Amino acid sequence: MRKIFFLFIFIKCSLAWCQHQNFRSRSELGLTAGGMYYIGDLNPTNHFAFYRQALSVFYRYNYTSRVALRGQLLVGSISGNDAQDPSNLGATYINRNLSFNSDIYEISTDIEFSYLPFQIGHKKYRGTGYLFAGIAYFQMNPYVNFKGDRIELRTLGTEGQNTPLNSDGYYSQNQLALPVGLGVKYGIGSMFSIGLEYGMRFTFTDYLDDVSKNTYVNTDELANYTSPLTVSLSNRSLDKSNYGLRGNESTSDYYFFGGITLSIRLGDPDKCYKH
Numbered sequence: 001m002r003k004i005f006f007l008f009i010f011i012k013c014s015l016a017w018c019q020h021q022n023f024r025s026r027s028e029l030g031l032t033a034g035g036m037y038y039i040g041d042l043n044p045t046n047h048f049a050f051y052r053q054a055l056s057v058f059y060r061y062n063y064t065s066r067v068a069l070r071g072q073l074l075v076g077s078i079s080g081n082d083a084q085d086p087s088n089l090g091a092t093y094i095n096r097n098l099s100f101n102s103d104i105y106e107i108s109t110d111i112e113f114s115y116l117p118f119q120i121g122h123k124k125y126r127g128t129g130y131l132f133a134g135i136a137y138f139q140m141n142p143y144v145n146f147k148g149d150r151i152e153l154r155t156l157g158t159e160g161q162n163t164p165l166n167s168d169g170y171y172s173q174n175q176l177a178l179p180v181g182l183g184v185k186y187g188i189g190s191m192f193s194i195g196l197e198y199g200m201r202f203t204f205t206d207y208l209d210d211v212s213k214n215t216y217v218n219t220d221e222l223a224n225y226t227s228p229l230t231v232s233l234s235n236r237s238l239d240k241s242n243y244g245l246r247g248n249e250s251t252s253d254y255y256f257f258g259g260i261t262l263s264i265r266l267g268d269p270d271k272c273y274k275h
Helices: 002-025 091-096 228-234
Strands: 027-039 052-062 067-081 099-114 127-139 143-146 149-152 174-188 192-203 254-265
Touching: 002 027, 027 067, 027 192, 052 254, 067 127, 067 254, 099 174, 127 192, 143 228, 174 254
Parallel strands: none
Antiparallel strands: 027 052, 027 254, 052 067, 067 099, 099 127, 099 143, 127 174, 143 149, 174 192, 192 254
């Protein structure tokens, strides 16, 4: 009976020790330094055009050696400019003469699936590639530099929002996205890992760039409901025609983030890890 009692105490203490060790040993803090760009009405085809600096911090919990859960905070910015015509779309887009910038603030949670078992500090399981997918909540705020001033575009209603000319209200600055992507990571020593990662954010908005509708709202009619500034920014085309191309309302906008990752494990090596 005494042996059974001590065996019970030993198993209970071992499980408690493993649980304590698992949490910190399987936890990482890290950052990703890289850049961000977007694909949308002002840059429909050219990946990496208008690439801007971006930075994220993340927490990763390695549930197993091949499955990890991650939470991430991301800060960056995107932009587009017809005058530079990065996709070489020609005179129609240059004549449109639109531009924008937007800061992006994102919080996300992802699941990572590794191709190979991975554990920081393990001599055998040092490196792997991985895929990730999740959900993100982000804030955008498209603006334009106009005559030396920063003008925020959303509440101007450049496509006639909140007027009889457009049944839509102002679009929301706060949106959901679905991050998907891939990466590689490699353990360095007993505590660190480095890697590369690249991912796409599928959004549910066509207004990252404040542009969606196929055609312009008539500026003469728009002047009856809005300010001269709204009228000026709703149609910046060089020929001032109300009948030119504005956007493509059949597609949503996307943004991309990639960079170099560095993380540190928060605890000692996990003795209870299953590979």
